[in-house]
Amino acid sequence: MVDEKQFCQVGKAAYVRIHGGVRRWHPAIILSLVTTASILALRLCGLGPTLLPITLLPVPAHHQNFELYRHxxxxxxxxxxxxTPESLDSGVPPACTISKAFLVHRHGSRHPHADELDIIQDLSYYxxxxxxLFSNPHAEIPDGWTFLTEGWNASFGTDDLTAPGRQQLFDHGVELRLQYPELYTETNVLAGDExxxxxxxxxxxxGYYRRDSNSTARLDIVGEDEDTVxxxxPHQTCAKWNTSYGDDVVSEWRAVYLPPIAKRINRILSKAYPDVNFTAAHVHGMLFTCAYGTSVHGVGSSPWCPVFLPKExxxxxxxxxxxxxxxxxxxxxxxxxxxLGSLLVSNMTAFLQQDTGAKLSFGFGHDKTIALGLTALGLAADKSYPPTGPVNPDRSWRAAKQMPFAANMLFKRLECAEEDRVQxxxxxxxxxxxxxxCESDEFGSCAFEDFLSTTKVQAAMNVTHGDERWKSACSLNES
Known part of the structure; x- marks a missing residue:
């Protein structure tokens, strides 16, 4: 058995080799390699506030000051x-305690959808x-592209949760238990049937309860189909909704930004590979592969991420x-x-208004769940979102910040000295x-009663599945 002194000596030696090496390595957390327990243990050895293990690939010069994995x-x-905005103070207002909370959680990192995998595989086939062509370069291969000499295969499944995804959710359970011990609740957990x-x-x-969580709290699974409200x-029971919404604007934008990237890549590879002809569709596959290589194998593992410029x-x-x-x-x-998002808002407000019962509500769903909730509340709204650009760098709707893998919304009811608030x-x-x-403070919170009386919240609370507003928005017979 290794004692504490020996453990720290080994840990410090590894830390020095990693961070004092000749090449600079990207300091990112490889969730599949380093456990929460080992990180905490090494902190005890004086290795600083956070241990940052190496990734598999060095950072190219154009990414030195760019946080790619946040984009x-x-x-x-x-x-x-x-x-949001950055000027807000963190934490809760002084003289306030959290009495109830409603959690909306997206699933963790996953494998690509089938249609996304098709795009990735087309790149692999090419x-x-x-x-x-790729195994016999005519000149020196540009930095970051040598992996092409051995070929490349798309080793992905479809839809399933990945190892980093499992870690994200376990860690979030642990974090919620530690951060809000006063809210500990043994209650049913709701999850969409996916x-x-x-x-x-x-x-x-x-993570939140323990390994025998099923004996502590029951997991209730709710259908994700056109018959289950x-x-x-909620989109599943909206006859007019379909996954093609937004395809037209996305196609317009792809036609703007993908061809120049393909042209740049072909140009820099042309000396080594004179006949190279990556298309805009191939570039789309490269971008998917960067994202899903990260999703499946961890930050820094995909050779495709470093080949792109930050603007791309x-x-x-x-x-x-x-x-x-x-x-x-x-x-x-x-x-x-x-x-559609009103169903989330009405369930959230109904729960927070209860003065008795469980202190926490748990619900697990998708990125759409969170996106629709924000929309019903009028949050992260932009006046203009042109499908052909120019891109507003200060836009409010940012999927990476608001609905990444393992995203979570926590609506909190606060008991304060003067009044109850919501955050x-x-x-x-x-x-x-x-x-x-409502009038918010420096922590972003509003008086609870003012929040409930806003036009947005009142409108959401008054929507019932199948009522006139629902029919107007979702019925195929409505124009």
């Missing part, structure tokens, strides 16, 4: 963003069908924002977005509720 849109690995969502909920429960997937990554991020806005946000026709923490950062129509 992968809704496919970003979980991170804690700045407060590379492997041209193995003679494998990755159910598994995410179970990993969270293991649910605030987790951010152009792809805008595609993600357009996509999420188009099929689960303000880009939906008419009132559809706010009507939203989105992905661990305070999010100003003022745009809803």
């Amino acid at each position: 992968l849109g809704h496919l970003s690995p979980f991170f804690v963003p700045p407060n 590379i492997n069908n041209n193995s003679a 494998d990755r969502v159910v598994e995410s909920a179970r990993w969270f429960m293991d 649910s605030w987790i997937t 990554v951010m152009q792809n991020e805008y595609e993600s924002d357009l996509r999420m806005r188009g099929f689960s946000g303000y880009g939906l026709p008419g009132e559809m977005g706010s009507v 939203l923490t989105l992905n661990g950062a305070n999010f100003d509720l003022g745009p809803i129509g």
Whole structure:
């Protein structure tokens, strides 16, 4: 058995070799390699506030001051963003305690959807069908592209939760238990009936409760189909909604930003590979592979991420924002977005108004769940979102910040000296509720009664599935 002194000597030696080496390595957390326990243990050895293990790939010069993994849109690995706006204070207002909280949680990092995998595989087919080209360069291969000489295969599944995804949810369960011990609740946990969502909920429960969580709290699974009314997937019972919403604007933007990237890549590879001909579609596959290589194998593991310039990554991020806005946000026709998101808002407000019962409500769903909730509340709204650019770098709707993998909204009711208040923490950062129509403080919180009386919240609370507003937004017979 290794004693504490020996453990720390080994840990410090490894730390020096990693961070004092000749090459600079990207300091990112490889969740599949380093456990929470080992990080905490090494902190005790005086290795600083956070141990940052190496990634698999060195950082290219153009990414030295660029946080690439915070710009992968809704496919970003979980991170804690700045407060919104950044001027907000963190924490809760003084003289306030949290009495109840309503948690909305997205599933963790996953494998690609089938249609996304098709795009990735087309890239793989092109590379492997041209193995003679890539294995026999005519000149020195540009930095970052040597992996092409051995071919490249798309080793992904479809839809399932990944190892980093499992870690994200377990860690979030632990963090919630430690951060809000006063809210500890043995209650039922709600999850949408999708494998990755159910598994995410179970990993969270293991972190929050313990390994035998099923004996402490029951997992209730709610259908994700056109017959089951649910605030987790309200779009499923909206006949007019379909996944193609937003496709037109996304296609417009792809036609703008992808061809120049393909042209740049072909140009820099042309000396080594004179016949290279990566298309805009191939570039789209490269960008998906960067995101899903990260999702499956961890930050820094995909050889495709370093080949892009920061501006190209951010152009792809805008595609993600357009996509999420188009099929689960303000880009939906008419009132559809706010009507669908109203089910989340009405369930949240009903829970927070209860003076008895459980202190915590747990619900697990998708990125759309969070996006629709924001839309119903009028949060993260932008006046203009042009599908052909220019891209507003200060836009409010940012999928990477608001709905990355393992995203979570925590609505908190606060008991304060003067009055009860309500606060939203989105992905661990305070999010100003003022745009809803109530007067917010420096922590982003509003007086609870003022929040409930705003036009947005009242409208959401008064929507019932199948009522006139619902029919107007969702009925195929309505124009």
